[in-house]
Amino acid sequence: MKQQHINPQARPSGTGCLECDATGGWWFHLRRCAECGHIGCCDDSPSQHAQEHWRHTGHEVIRSFEPGESWFWNYRTQSGLQGPVLAPPHAHPVDQPVPGPAGRVPSDWQSRLHP
Numbered sequence: 001m002k003q004q005h006i007n008p009q010a011r012p013s014g015t016g017c018l019e020c021d022a023t024g025g026w027w028f029h030l031r032r033c034a035e036c037g038h039i040g041c042c043d044d045s046p047s048q049h050a051q052e053h054w055r056h057t058g059h060e061v062i063r064s065f066e067p068g069e070s071w072f073w074n075y076r077t078q079s080g081l082q083g084p085v086l087a088p089p090h091a092h093p094v095d096q097p098v099p100g101p102a103g104r105v106p107s108d109w110q111s112r113l114h115p
């Protein structure tokens with residue numbers, strides 16, 4: 001049975017936040033849209049692009065795009081859920097720093113995170 005708002009065949013849009021990469025920004029953690037594969041930065045990141053993607057598209061389910069994490073979250077219901085295995089890759093490269101990307105993270109990055 002197909003889960004609503006999840007497309008297991010959708011491939012990730014890249015290895016970093018799509019909007020941050022386009023504007024020279026940085027992120028704390030990455031999230032993957034379970035419907036279209038858009039990679040956005042988490043709610044703790046300065047720009048919160050994953051949540052912005054949900055607000056603009058209605059794609060409400062995300063999956064962590066961090067190595068070793070496989071949880072799903074629904075922005076609309078504000079709850080976790082079980083989901084299928086998505087198309088690879090399942091996380092950003094393990095050598096990509098957190099926060100990232102290398103060379104764009106300010107020295108005072110911790111003071112710029114959203115609580």
